[in-house]
Amino acid sequence: MSGPAPAVEATDAQLAAVPAPKRKSRARQAETQLGRTRRARRMNRTLAVAFPDAHCELDFTTPLELAVATILSAQCTDERVNLTTPAVFAKYPDARAYAEANRAELEEYIRPTGFFRNKTSALIGLGQALVERFDGELPHTLDELVQLPGIGRKTANVILGNAFGVPGITVDTHFGRLVRRWAWTTEEDPVKVEHAIGELIERKEWTMLSHRVIFHGRRVCHSRKPACGVCLLAKDCPSFGVGPTDPETAAKLVKGPEAEHLLELVGR
Numbered sequence: 001m002s003g004p005a006p007a008v009e010a011t012d013a014q015l016a017a018v019p020a021p022k023r024k025s026r027a028r029q030a031e032t033q034l035g036r037t038r039r040a041r042r043m044n045r046t047l048a049v050a051f052p053d054a055h056c057e058l059d060f061t062t063p064l065e066l067a068v069a070t071i072l073s074a075q076c077t078d079e080r081v082n083l084t085t086p087a088v089f090a091k092y093p094d095a096r097a098y099a100e101a102n103r104a105e106l107e108e109y110i111r112p113t114g115f116f117r118n119k120t121s122a123l124i125g126l127g128q129a130l131v132e133r134f135d136g137e138l139p140h141t142l143d144e145l146v147q148l149p150g151i152g153r154k155t156a157n158v159i160l161g162n163a164f165g166v167p168g169i170t171v172d173t174h175f176g177r178l179v180r181r182w183a184w185t186t187e188e189d190p191v192k193v194e195h196a197i198g199e200l201i202e203r204k205e206w207t208m209l210s211h212r213v214i215f216h217g218r219r220v221c222h223s224r225k226p227a228c229g230v231c232l233l234a235k236d237c238p239s240f241g242v243g244p245t246d247p248e249t250a251a252k253l254v255k256g257p258e259a260e261h262l263l264e265l266v267g268r
Helices: 012-017 033-050 063-072 078-091 095-099 103-113 116-134 153-163 173-181 190-200 203-219 247-251 259-265
Strands: none
Touching: 033 190, 033 203, 033 259, 063 078, 063 116, 063 153, 078 103, 095 116, 103 116, 153 190, 153 203, 173 190, 173 203, 190 203
């Protein structure tokens, strides 16, 4: 199954390029599109130093497994999905197995992920569509993927980026929240957000950008109380000060296995 890549130690040059947290919130002047693009790309480079091993946190070994895991992840944590999917993948190894699944039995397998009745319908429908239209294999294009049961644009981009190596921007709750907080866009609609960010960031970076932003949202830039005082993006963030700016207070808010690494980068 997929797992985190080996941690990469930041070089002195990388660390020197990381902006130190600013201590006072300052109003950002009207920003041009060029200025926003440069700032967004600079922030993406900083995120690459912060999260060198950013990756899809759903476990999978095949494109179909990733599609199933992503469908199950709706309104459910990745951790819970990863605890549930080993038994699911063993019981249903291919599209035909889902197409011919006993509904009650499949519901019990995926019940821990919540909304299991709707998800069961999606998985059976997905299996049937793949068998009938694609010889049991997931297609490789966005247009074809979004026509499949249970697969919307967000799920399609996850599959394309992580199973097929096709760059895609995954606009989940964390991604949308952060890019608006950073004033990369004011759009609320996920598709409009995807297009707006796609204009700022190089296409080759789209998949990794998605992982980095989601990692940052889960570990540092929390919804209610972001760890502003120890955030590597402080200099470029127009929302600095939404959370505590005192480094000692902010440091306690940093979560995840990268916490020590993130705090070292800001001298904590």
